[in-house]
Amino acid sequence: xxxxxxxxxxxxxxxxxxxxxxxxxxxxxxxxxxxxxxxxxxxxxxxxxxxxxxxxxxxxxxxxxxxxxxxxxxxxxxxxxxxxxxxxxxxxxxxxxxxxxxxxxxxxxxxxxxxxxxxxxxxxxxxxxxxxxxxxxxxxxxxxxxxxxxxxxxxxxxxxxxxxxxxxxxxxxxxxxxxxxxxxxxxxxxxxxx
Amino acid sequence: xxxxxxxxxxxxxxxxxxxxxxxxxxxxxxxxxxxxxxxxxxxxxxxxxxxxxxxxxxxxxxxxxxxxxxxxxxxxxxxxxxxxxxxxxxxxxxxxxxxxxxxxxxxxxxxxxxxxxxxxxxxxxxxxxxxxxxxxxxxxxxxxxxxxxxxxxxxxxxxxxxxxxxxxxxxxx
Numbered sequence: 001x002x003x004x005x006x007x008x009x010x011x012x013x014x015x016x017x018x019x020x021x022x023x024x025x026x027x028x029x030x031x032x033x034x035x036x037x038x039x040x041x042x043x044x045x046x047x048x049x050x051x052x053x054x055x056x057x058x059x060x061x062x063x064x065x066x067x068x069x070x071x072x073x074x075x076x077x078x079x080x081x082x083x084x085x086x087x088x089x090x091x092x093x094x095x096x097x098x099x100x101x102x103x104x105x106x107x108x109x110x111x112x113x114x115x116x117x118x119x120x121x122x123x124x125x126x127x128x129x130x131x132x133x134x135x136x137x138x139x140x141x142x143x144x145x146x147x148x149x150x151x152x153x154x155x156x157x158x159x160x161x162x163x164x165x166x167x168x169x170x171x172x173x174x175x176x177x178x179x180x181x182x183x184x185x186x187x188x189x190x191x192x193x194x
Numbered sequence: 195x196x197x198x199x200x201x202x203x204x205x206x207x208x209x210x211x212x213x214x215x216x217x218x219x220x221x222x223x224x225x226x227x228x229x230x231x232x233x234x235x236x237x238x239x240x241x242x243x244x245x246x247x248x249x250x251x252x253x254x255x256x257x258x259x260x261x262x263x264x265x266x267x268x269x270x271x272x273x274x275x276x277x278x279x280x281x282x283x284x285x286x287x288x289x290x291x292x293x294x295x296x297x298x299x300x301x302x303x304x305x306x307x308x309x310x311x312x313x314x315x316x317x318x319x320x321x322x323x324x325x326x327x328x329x330x331x332x333x334x335x336x337x338x339x340x341x342x343x344x345x346x347x348x349x350x351x352x353x354x355x356x357x358x359x360x361x362x363x364x365x366x367x
Contacts, residue, residue, distance in 0.1 A: 023352035024352030025247060025351055049292075053288060055312070056305050057281065058211065059278075060216060060252045060253070062253075063252050063281075064285045067282050068285060068286075072289075083282060089251055090249050090255035091251075091274055094245070094259040097249070098260070098263050101242060102263055113363045114244065115362050116361045117362065118240045118333070119332075119336035119358055121323075122341075123337040123344065123354070125247070125320050126320060127340070127345050129320065130345070136310065141310070142309070142310040145310040145311050146311075146313050149311055149315050149317070150317050150318045150321065153315070153322070154318050160221055160222040161211060163314075164211060164213060164311065164315065167314070168308055171308065173307070175306040177300060177302070
């Protein structure tokens with residue numbers, strides 16, 4: 001990438017616009033549109049690579065992707081600028097929301113509206129995870145670990161870190177690297193038996 | 195103000211559990227914020243979490259609204275910093291070494307292994323969240339309608355959240 005040409009200010013403004021306009025989430029789609037399609041700072045392959053890092057680590061995709069992409073296009077300061085641009089508008093929005101909620105949250109009308117909002121959020125989050133699940137689940141073990149995580153938390157009332165560490169370790173082991181299998185060795189071994 | 199150190203601790207801890215997204219940390223967040231520290235009631239937590247789904251930027255920025263409710267503006271700043279900075283530094287560091295791990299065979303194992311656990315934790319978080327928010331047939335119908343519309347159209351989720359508010363005002367008052 002042509003590092004010199006991308007200014008930290010440009011990075012900040014790009015992420016600030018996304019951070020201020022991505023109402024309702026789905027930040028990753030906004031990021032791809034801005035970074036890959038419009039600005040051409042990243043190609044699709046590097047964008048997907050950053051997504052896979054982002055998904056594996058704790059933290060949200062919106063912020064993890066800002067940090068990784070900002071670093072790729074403009075180094076450490078670019079990373080900080082991208083993170084700030086992404087976070088500041090939402091921070092102001094939610095802080096104001098907190099103040100308003102404190103002042104008016106008890107009114108019956110507001111409570112009724114928020115109960116509707118919460119119910120809508122359930123449908124939205126369920127749809128998001130259903131779509132991710134459909135793409136991710138490949139085979140028996142994946143389905144098993146999903147069911148075990150749900151049972152562990154909702155039925156057996158285990159804590160999130162307990163389930164994360166126990167099932168994470170088991171699942172990584174279930175997906176452990178397969179040792180290189182050379183067909184010649186097999187046939188040589190079979191021949192030695194004959 | 196005396197809650198500030200606890201806010202910093204709790205939100206930094208919760209951020210480390212957000213593998214695959216914020217929902218994974220929800221059951222632990224509910225336990226700490228509602229049962230342990232009594233900062234919010236479950237209804238208040240559900241409300242603030244839901245408003246966050248409509249906000250621009252990272253949806254877990256709703257930690258700022260929670261911090262604001264607990265300790266005012268200072269609480270908002272501390273909650274946001276505690277939630278986003280530690281995982282941010284980790285991501286930055288791993289981003290720098292990632293390419294050097296390209297030939298490490300366990301890299302793919304960790305990625306593929308954590309993916310189903312992350313989904314399971316998100317579903318578990320959603321079940322916990324749903325128990326606090328789907329409380330009757332009206333809320334159930336709103337949730338189901340939003341699910342179906344999201345699956346079938348590309349409508350902006352913020353509009354669906356807003357529609358939920360309108361239906362709530364009409365039917366849940």
